[in-house]
Amino acid sequence: MVWLALATLVVVFIVGFRVLTSGPRRAVRRITERLAIQPVVVESMVDQMGHTAGGEFMRYLARPNEVHLQNAVQVLLIWQVVIIDSSELTLQHWLRLLRKARLATPLTDGHIRLAMGFLRELEPDIGELKHFQARYNAQFTPDAGLTWLH
Numbered sequence: 310m311v312w313l314a315l316a317t318l319v320v321v322f323i324v325g326f327r328v329l330t331s332g333p334r335r336a337v338r339r340i341t342e343r344l345a346i347q348p349v350v351v352e353s354m355v356d357q358m359g360h361t362a363g364g365e366f367m368r369y370l371a372r373p374n375e376v377h378l379q380n381a382v383q384v385l386l387i388w389q390v391v392i393i394d395s396s397e398l399t400l401q402h403w404l405r406l407l408r409k410a411r412l413a414t415p416l417t418d419g420h421i422r423l424a425m426g427f428l429r430e431l432e433p434d435i436g437e438l439k440h441f442q443a444r445y446n447a448q449f450t451p452d453a454g455l456t457w458l459h
Contacts, residue, residue: 335371336367336370336371337351337352337355337367337370339370339371339378340370340378340381340382340385343378343382343410343412344382344385344406344407344410344412345406345409345410346406350385350389351385354366354384354385354388354389355367357388357392357428357430357431358427358428358430358431359430362426362427362428362429362430365426365427366381366384366427369381369427378412379412379414380419380420380423382407382410382412383414383416383420383423383424384420384423384424384427384428386403386407386416386445387416387420387421387424387428387433387438387441388424388428389403390403390441390445391433391437391438391441392428392431392433395441400444400445400448404445404448413449415445415446415449416441416442416445416446418442420442421435421438421439421442424438425438
């Protein structure tokens with residue numbers, strides 16, 4: 310009889326956990342499936358954002374329209390390339406991912422402000438973000454692909 314009570318408790322715990330985390334898991338899955346990346350990338354960013362900002366980001370990402378997904382992807386791009394690894398190789402890798410997912414757009418000042426808000430606990434430097442914005446947006450100029458010829 311004790312084993313039945315323990316088994317019931319375990320099942321209730323598992324089901325409860327799945328129900329409580331279904332929203333965040335769906336939000337993470339939305340971005341990771343679109344970009345064809347591992348969930349750990351988004352989960353790592355959310356962890357580094359801190360509890361409050363991470364929760365805000367998850368609620369933002371859970372909104373159903375494409376604009377919120379696009380903006381969340383731009384925050385992920387900024388985190389990956391400005392905070393984690395600012396190498397040219399990383400930038401090109403993420404640009405390819407965004408283009409393949411049809412989410413590659415120039416970074417706007419709004420994207421920078423959004424990233425500053427979500428990444429506030431990491432205290433990103435606005436000058437670095439503006440420099441990255443110019444560097445990234447240069448990829449969208451007609452002669453960007455030809456710069457290596459000069």
